[in-house]
Amino acid sequence: DTAVSQTPKYLVTQMGNDKSIKCEQNLGHDTMYWYKQDSKKFLKIMFSYNNKELIINETVPNRFSPKSPDKAHLNLHINSLELGDSAVYFCASSPTTGDGRKTQYFGPGTRLLVL
């Protein structure tokens, strides 16, 4: 009954490979997000997505692409992995509420290590 889940939890791979991280939320939320948290613990938004709009942080390389098969899923595809991609990637979701709060609920994170 996990609210926001991600797989895999750990991912170790070689430079140049292509990998995907999956995210699913069962909260009925209409907006989902991907964040990158680097070694300095700074959370950086990569994408936010709902049924109508994909907002991309312009600093994110186009090697990263979100894929949403339905409202409950937002997967992250990464092509040609680089050493600097090593980080923890968090998926999050939020509802649309009348007061505009849109509190975000985070998944457990995927620890990516590129060798």
Place this chain on the structure above:
Amino acid sequence: GQNIDQPTEMTATEGAIVQINCTYQTSGFNGLFWYQQHAGEAPTFLSYNVLDGLEEKGRFSSFLSRSKGYSYLLLKELQMKDSASYLCAVRDGNYQLIWGAGTKLIIKP
């Protein structure tokens, strides 16, 4: 540019009170959040302020002054389990969430 400032690290004693400050400069304002993140875990929601004043929730309270671009998180009766990073985040005029780098709180017995 948009900016969120918080102290990098703070230390406090079990049972005491600690105040973590956050100042922000954003293009517009649509609410301020505090999140807690234990080492190796995901951030979890603590509080939300959109109007000036104090919001109290158990041992945790959050204060906002929009005119000063300032917020604080107050933690009372500190427990060892409160050792974590505390992240301040502001929703700007475009409803984008801008995150601070977090304050690592160390609790000593």
